[in-house]
Amino acid sequence: MNNTLELQGISKAYTKGVAGRIEVLSGADLTVAKGEVVALVAPSGAGKSTLLHIAGLLDSPDKGTVKIDGVDMTTLSDRKRTTARRDQVGFIYQFHHLLPEFSALENIVLPQLANGISQAKAEAHALNLLDKVGVKPRAAHRPAELSGGEQQRVAFCRALANAPALLLADEPTGNLDPTTSDQVFAALMELVRDTGLSALIATHNLDLAARMDRQVTLANGVLS
Numbered sequence: 001m002n003n004t005l006e007l008q009g010i011s012k013a014y015t016k017g018v019a020g021r022i023e024v025l026s027g028a029d030l031t032v033a034k035g036e037v038v039a040l041v042a043p044s045g046a047g048k049s050t051l052l053h054i055a056g057l058l059d060s061p062d063k064g065t066v067k068i069d070g071v072d073m074t075t076l077s078d079r080k081r082t083t084a085r086r087d088q089v090g091f092i093y094q095f096h097h098l099l100p101e102f103s104a105l106e107n108i109v110l111p112q113l114a115n116g117i118s119q120a121k122a123e124a125h126a127l128n129l130l131d132k133v134g135v136k137p138r139a140a141h142r143p144a145e146l147s148g149g150e151q152q153r154v155a156f157c158r159a160l161a162n163a164p165a166l167l168l169a170d171e172p173t174g175n176l177d178p179t180t181s182d183q184v185f186a187a188l189m190e191l192v193r194d195t196g197l198s199a200l201i202a203t204h205n206l207d208l209a210a211r212m213d214r215q216v217t218l219a220n221g222v223l224s
């Protein structure tokens with residue numbers, strides 16, 4: 001099995017108020033091979049978030065199939081799909097969404113404990129991840145005591161804590177100034193390469209897109 005993610009013929013429409021029916025995705029196809037990092041480039045409103053939510057099993061397509069590691073997720077029960085999402089997909093957003101009352105370390109330990117990992121193992125793994133992104137000295141700090149770049153680095157570690165097969169990121173450095181964005185993106189790429197993870201990363205930033213393995217563009221509901 002060489003593809004971590006396979007989207008085939010994905011269609012999704014929303015019906016709302018005076019706007020009527022908006023078809024956001026119209027038969028979109030995409031594969032992300034094992035270890036591949038793909039940039040998803042699209043103008044605002046083109047449907048990037050919709051596509052990422054469908055790929056990450058947070059939303060269902062009207063039509064089409066979503067395969068992760070070769071398994072067709074669209075045929076699974078809701079319960080099995082929720083488990084698959086928890087075990088196989090890591091999410092990173094523009095905002096870090098860390099739990100404010102917990103330290104950086106605890107934010108990375110908690111999802112592992114929820115997955116049945118022991119406290120000692122979870123802490124060792126969290127510290128190792130924090131070390132990789134250069135935030136280990138800040139392990140005991142709460143999110144509010146970290147810089148924007150550090151918060152995002154911690155969010156990367158949390159997304160990878162349970163070793164997902166697939167990483168999905170929606171403008172992961174979109175909240176940061178250009179210099180910090182550049183450095184934080186480099187840290188993310190290093191982490192992804194180091195773990196051999198497959199990733200789909202949405203960005204408006206063409207310089208960042210050029211640093212990934214391949215770019216796909218979303219326009220008029222299809223990917224090319």
Ligand SMILES: Nc1ncnc2c1ncn2[C@@H]1O[C@H](COP(=O)(O)OP(=O)(O)OP(=O)(O)O)[C@@H](O)[C@H]1O
Nearest residue numbers: 014015016024042043044045046047048049050051
């Ligand atoms: N739940 C919803 N109900 C109705 N319309 C929606 C819903 N979610 C998204 N849309 C519409 O679908 C289109 C695509 O939205 P989406 O959030 O996927 O775009 P995007 O490419 O991620 O945009 P941005 O880069 O601005 O975040 C937009 O026109 C949006 O208004």
